Amino acid sequence: MSTIKANAIVDAAGTGAPTLTNGAVLPAGSAAAPAISPTGDSNTGIFFPAADTIAFSEGGAEAMRIDASGNVGVGTSSPAVKLDVLSDGLIQRLRSTTSTAAYLRFDGTGTSFPYIGLIGGIGTFGNTDASPIRFNTDSTERMR
Numbered sequence: 176m177s178t179i180k181a182n183a184i185v186d187a188a189g190t191g192a193p194t195l196t197n198g199a200v201l202p203a204g205s206a207a208a209p210a211i212s213p214t215g216d217s218n219t220g221i222f223f224p225a226a227d228t229i230a231f232s233e234g235g236a237e238a239m240r241i242d243a244s245g246n247v248g249v250g251t252s253s254p255a256v257k258l259d260v261l262s263d264g265l266i267q268r269l270r271s272t273t274s275t276a277a278y279l280r281f282d283g284t285g286t287s288f289p290y291i292g293l294i295g296g297i298g299t300f301g302n303t304d305a306s307p308i309r310f311n312t313d314s315t316e317r318m319r
Contacts, residue, residue, distance in 0.1 A: 206232040224252070269293075 204210030204222030209232050212220030218235035228242035240248045248254030252259035260266050269292060273275035278292025278299070287306040292299060302308055310318040
């Protein structure tokens with residue numbers, strides 16, 4: 176069993192669970208042997224693959240990473256944008272507690288917010304105001 180060394184370890188609650196009052200320094204670990212893992216599942220947990228980077232492993236393989244830029248990668252170890260998802264199948268599934276509405280809305284700083292999804296039980300692509308919806312190919316408007 177490994178030992179965590181810290182400046183001050185206190186069992187303040189009397190439960191046997193330590194409270195680290197001055198932080199702790201852990202080994203970097205790896206996807207196969209994370210630095211933090213639960214009892215009985217040594218290849219699932221949290222590890223630190225590079226400076227300012229935290230990653231999560233499942234079954235010995237990296238499942239998710241947050242890099243030094245704050246980019247989150249799911250299924251990729253090199254996220255290029257704020258949320259970068261790589262999969263060979265279904266990537267996003269939107270579900271709602273109602274049977275007639277589940278949608279994705281794109282918010283910016285303006286007043287027009289486009290959305291796509293299931294509205295009133297009907298597949299819908301629309302805008303929250305009277306602004307047109309534009310369809311482009313090769314950076315050229317083709318339909319409005």
